[in-house]
Amino acid sequence: MQIAALPFLDTADPDFSTRGRDVRQARDTAWAARTPYGLAVLRWQECGTILRDRRFRQGSHNWPETMGLTGPFARFWRDCLIGQEGRTHRRLRSILTSALSNAYVVSMIPVYEEIAETLCAGLRQKNTAEFQSEFAVPFSGQAVTSLLGLPLSDWPEISRRASELGLAMGVEAKRHEPIFDAAYITLRDLGADLVARVRAGKDEDSFIARLVARFDKVGDTTQQELSDLIVIAIFGGVDTTRGQLGLGLSLFIADPTQWQALRDDETRVPSAVEEFIRARPTTTWVTREATEDVVINDLTIPEGTVIHLLVHATSRDPQICEVPDFDITRDRKTHFGFGGGTHHCVGHMMARTDMAAALRSLRKTFKRVWMDGQPVYLPDSGNTAPERLPIGYEVEV
Numbered sequence: 493m494q495i496a497a498l499p500f501l502d503t504a505d506p507d508f509s510t511r512g513r514d515v516r517q518a519r520d521t522a523w524a525a526r527t528p529y530g531l532a533v534l535r536w537q538e539c540g541t542i543l544r545d546r547r548f549r550q551g552s553h554n555w556p557e558t559m560g561l562t563g564p565f566a567r568f569w570r571d572c573l574i575g576q577e578g579r580t581h582r583r584l585r586s587i588l589t590s591a592l593s594n595a596y597v598v599s600m601i602p603v604y605e606e607i608a609e610t611l612c613a614g615l616r617q618k619n620t621a622e623f624q625s626e627f628a629v630p631f632s633g634q635a636v637t638s639l640l641g642l643p644l645s646d647w648p649e650i651s652r653r654a655s656e657l658g659l660a661m662g663v664e665a666k667r668h669e670p671i672f673d674a675a676y677i678t679l680r681d682l683g684a685d686l687v688a689r690v691r692a693g694k695d696e697d698s699f700i701a702r703l704v705a706r707f708d709k710v711g712d713t714t715q716q717e718l719s720d721l722i723v724i725a726i727f728g729g730v731d732t733t734r735g736q737l738g739l740g741l742s743l744f745i746a747d748p749t750q751w752q753a754l755r756d757d758e759t760r761v762p763s764a765v766e767e768f769i770r771a772r773p774t775t776t777w778v779t780r781e782a783t784e785d786v787v788i789n790d791l792t793i794p795e796g797t798v799i800h801l802l803v804h805a806t807s808r809d810p811q812i813c814e815v816p817d818f819d820i821t822r823d824r825k826t827h828f829g830f831g832g833g834t835h836h837c838v839g840h841m842m843a844r845t846d847m848a849a850a851l852r853s854l855r856k857t858f859k860r861v862w863m864d865g866q867p868v869y870l871p872d873s874g875n876t877a878p879e880r881l882p883i884g885y886e887v888e889v
Contacts, residue, residue: 493522493789493790493791494791495526495531495791495792495793496526497522498522498524498525498526498531498791499517499518499521499522499525499526500525500526500527501514501515501518501525501526501527501532502527502528503527503528503529503532503663503800503873504527504528504529504663504873505663505873506662506663506664506871506873507871507873508663508871508872508873509871509872509873510776510777510802510803510804510805510872510873511772511804511872512872515532515534515802515804515805516805518532518534519534519535519805519809522534523535523537523538523789524538524791527800529558529798529800530551530781530797530798530799530800531793531797531798531799531800532777532799532800532801532802532805533799533800533801533802533806534802534805534806534809535805535806535809535811536806536807536809536811536812536813536825537809537811537812538788538789539801539806539828540826540828540832541788542780542788542799542801543778543780543801543828543831543832543833544832544833545786545833546833546834547782547783547784547786548780548781548782548783548786548799549577549780549781549783550574550575550576550577550581550779550780550781550835551779551780551781551798551799551800552569552574552575552779553569553570553574553575553576553781554781554798555569555660555661555665555779556569556570556660558798559660559663559665559666560666561660561665561666561669563669563670563673564673564676564677564680565657565660565669565672565673565675565676568676568680568720568723569660571716571717571720572584572717572720572721572723572724573585573588573720573721573724573838574724574835581834581835583710583712583713584713584717584721585838586706586710587703587706587707587710587713587718587721588703588721588724588725588838589838590702590706591699591702591703591706592699592725592838592839592841592842594841596699596702597841597842597845598845600638600639600842600845600846601845601849603635603638604635604638604845604846604849604850605849605852605853607631607634607635607638607644607849608631608849608850608852608853608854609853611626611627611630611631611853612627612853612854612856612857614626615627615857615858615885615887616857616887619884619885619886619887620864620882620883620884620885621882621883621885622880622881622882622883623738623741623878623881623882623883624734624738624877624878624879624880624881625880627737627850627854628733628734628735628737628738628741628878628881629651629655629734630647630651631733631734631737631846631850632651632729632730632731632732632733632734632737632846633647633648633650633651633654633730633734634647635729635733635846636650636651636654636725636726636729636730637650639698639699639700639725639729639842640686640698640699640700640722640726641686641689641695641697641698641699641700641701642686649678650679650682650726650730651730651734652675653675653678653679653726654675654679654726654727654729654730654731655730655731655734656668656671656672656674656675657672657675657676657679657723657727657731658672658727658731658875659671659672660672661874661875662870662871662873662874662875663871663873663874665874676723679722679723679726679727680719680720680723682722682726683718683719683720683721683722683723683726684715684719686700686722687700687704687715687718687719687722690704691704699725700722703718703721703722703725704718725839728837728839728843729839729842729843729846731774731875731877732774732775732839732843733843733846733847733850734877735774735875735876735877735878736765736768736769736773736774736843736847736877737768737847737850737851738877738878738881739768739772739773739774739876739877739878740764740765740767740768740772740847740851741854741861741881741883742772742867742878742881743767743768743771743772743818744861745861745862745863745883746818747817747818748860748862750818750819750820751855751858751860751861753820753821754820754851754855755855755859758852758855760820760821761848761851761852761855762844762848763820763821764820764851765844765847765848765851766824766827766844767818767819767820767824768847769803769827769829769830770803770804770807770808770824770827770829771804771807771808771816771817771818772804772818773803773804773807773827773829773876774875774876774877775803775829775875776802776803776804776872776873776874776875776876777800777801777802777803778800778801778803778828778831778832778835779798779799779800779801780798780799780801781796781797781798781799782794782795782796782797782799783795801828803827803828803829806827806828807824807825807827807828807829812825813825830843856888857885857887857888858885858886858887858888859885859886859887859888859889860885860886861883861884861885861886862883862884862885863881863882863883863884864882864883864884865880865882866882867880867881867882868880
């Protein structure tokens, strides 16, 4: 098969949706499609194959160039962990994975549960809310602030700046460049201040303290790289959780029987988190780039081709998913919302853990929940999330 014979998807259109009918039609025709930014992978089997294939590098490193970005964020994105390969990537990744060890993540569960319970206590005082501003955003912001060893009251500025960084991930990034450049500088400087606190003996047990300890042990790492690791952790921690919680609740609202299934059995919380990501991912695609000519299913992918692996399309591929509807009671194939291979998301366990803590509190708070107005969502053409999610609910007594 020739690339020219593949269907075309206009992912540059701000109104493009990775959940759209054109994507499903393209998936029925072929496992991949042409886009203005390279190829899109639409089927589960080929997605997994590419993520495991060492002939593909992380592809997002060239996003600033693709979007014509030239400011501080562009430098950060190219040089940080996400844009690196080989020895540099392994060195930076080892620092971050050590700081976010499984034992440390588990130790944070009581903190996340307390944050969620406090926010839910406010929700229980009424029967309507704007879910994003009254729960998802403050929860994700406070969760990350607690990781940084800062007072929870510092969350609004950190959350706002992290959300502004997310504007760089959309197809209209160039229009927002001054905003996310300023956000990056603010978070970079915050990272430097947090490291200085650790050096001064004012923080001995936060994620930052753990990061600095590993940094000192590994060596051969610059202060800029350390600061950028902190920015990556803040960005990923805030953006993923706030978006995925809102998208997940909207799925439950669309199918109240699923909410009841969760209320009936708390052990379904982990599967519910996975189903959120499979059925309505906040990260709509992960990206790779061919480092040499690669042949997959008789399709020759030339060196330098950028590949976008569409999370929603691949997880609902009829070849591995007979019943694609949102259902927390079904066993599912692994989704690719956290990527895979050597660039599998370092913070995946933290994201799964804090979202699970939030969901455990919410299931005890809302007996029933529904839309109480028109929700507003960011486009599906980049990192997506509800901007407004007005809900009504019956409180569990």
